[in-house]
Amino acid sequence: MAEHLEAALPVGEDPRRYARALAKVWEAALSGEALPKRPRPVIGESWQRMRRLGVDPDHGNEPEPLTPADVAARREASGLAGVLPVLRAGLVGVAEQAAHIMVVVDQGGAVLWREGSKAVRRRADGLGFVEGVCWHENVVGTNAIGTSLVARRPIQVYSAEHYVRTHHAWTCSAAPLRDPRDGRLLGVVDLSGPAATVHPSTLALVDAVARLAESTLRTAHLAELDRLRGVALPVLSKVPGRAVVVDRHGWVAATAGLAPVERVSLPSGCAPGQTWLPALGSCVLEPLPGGWLVRLAREADAPIRVVLDDSTLTVTGTTGSWTHSLSPRHAEILHSLAVHREGRSAADLAEELFGDRARTVTVRAEMSRLRRNFGSVLARAPYRFADGIEVVLTRKGNRADTVQ
Template structure:
């Protein structure tokens, strides 16, 4: 039996509820079987991809301009778009949420896939559309090729696709997914290798641009959001910080007037530290931060220090909630138990959450519910249910999660 036929038989068996028998069946890759199982558990419709474009063109343009991937689009066009368009293929680049920000390439194929919802602005995560290369690459965090009948929804089975995540090399965070979609050429091993190489080239280009941004005229910047704190000094690439050094710089950035050793001791530890310990920590920090610290007392910064915390606040102040979410990769120094940091962490998360719950943009609310902080946020799921069109995938997902949360509360 041809390989495609074996996959089709296994696919129908999986849809009938016999998922267990599909695992290990000849011709069915474990990655595909696992993705089918996830798609079935989510109750996705195999006959229609429930893609949504709940975003205006103006908002799409804004998201593109804010995306770090925008700077790498010339590389994508040179390496992929120009190379594959004549072969009846298209190239898509999504953000880390799974939204297709750019879809370029062969015009005929773009029109064809547009009829199944593969268009700029649409979300093609696996939990929305089922097994597909860009969505499954985002779900698994690794390069994926999905060939014809391996797709979960039948209308997509006319196409093949190869995709690879694009990461920030400094932090490892997935920024988006690079994908090639079309006919038989997209199913080749050569195409998957080309996509992987192109994604790696994009990562290197973004890293180069980051180094250039850290030139002699760029000011110092503290990255304290998420699990890996970093400090970038003028003329140098970003360096990882110890948790204690990140705590000190965060507290000093929040109090530009300076803090005494006694004040820092109370802010740094639940039981307070000794003055001697604080002075020793500051001394070690000077070896890392150099001229960033003033030489006198009380302890203060010698020059302004930009922080990602301040960027999130600025975007919230200008009512750019989507931009604030994009600049908020995670809680402030999540491993810290310093009382001063815990207070700032709680305040910032509360500010972001409040802005999300006030937002009238269902995409913003859905992005919050997709995060760890929003996964069990009853108010956010309720807001998403109210904002999403009845019958849409987002509305159904929100109603289902509300049912689970209500059951758990009872």
């Protein structure tokens, strides 16, 4: 489903008049007076975060810039260097013509690349908006780059929507860049310029180029899988029994004796040897160039033990353990299934999670994601932990409770 893009400047609105109205809202918000108009939700939520963090609304914090060597290292580690040609082709020309600069930051908010209008780059220099400086909102206040990193969605910020007064003369539009292999946030690409250059379509352009960059990463990943498949096929032909070859992220290149699957969840920092994978059970991992050979071992005689806390699920079998980080929603679902070992219907979970038994489609979608990771641990009809699995609930600072 396409993501809704909300431009900062309403269509048909005069930019100068709208900037003056935003300034009155900003002043009232900081002074504690009644707001003449409520800011957009994404802006209001960010302002609240800034107040809690104690960000100076007049000047922001003063970030310590990275050294050139640190910038070079962050560029290499970011995973974004490969898409820079796509970002440049789609945005730098527009930036130069429209008095903007293109800025690319990593997941921590560090400015890695900055290109575009020379005049705007000089203005950005005076603001400290330079390569090597952190532009996260907890450092420089509400802005499209930093707030997009927090909200994980495309955002346009105009004039006095910026929390820090010195940024009110700017407009910026940013979109997140994600690794298609695992959904990990890599960073953000942004177009920034003087407030007078604001345009509602800028955000759509930035988002479209960001999606194109992600498509480039996806194509490169498919090429890597093809290369791994060339290694996998002769290896699998010599393996007795069932096996699968996966890349470092668990994406499947080839299988032998198993139904085709798209991805296998691997433990973080997995190493050669015996392990236990939720989707496959007891396995032996052997390294391959660019991935792993996963051979299915004999079924374990001992029962499987699942330990749940507020943010992780750990599965332990006879050959070792496997830990997976959980989103708050997935943790809530699994805790409910642990308490109700007899199982829960989609309607039961919808009522418990949302107070609305009709929201079963959302529940089924979440359960589908969970079962992709924990296929051998979870059962369905009704949703429940599989029979014979010992489940232990823990809360930080509290004792563990075993649920049979």
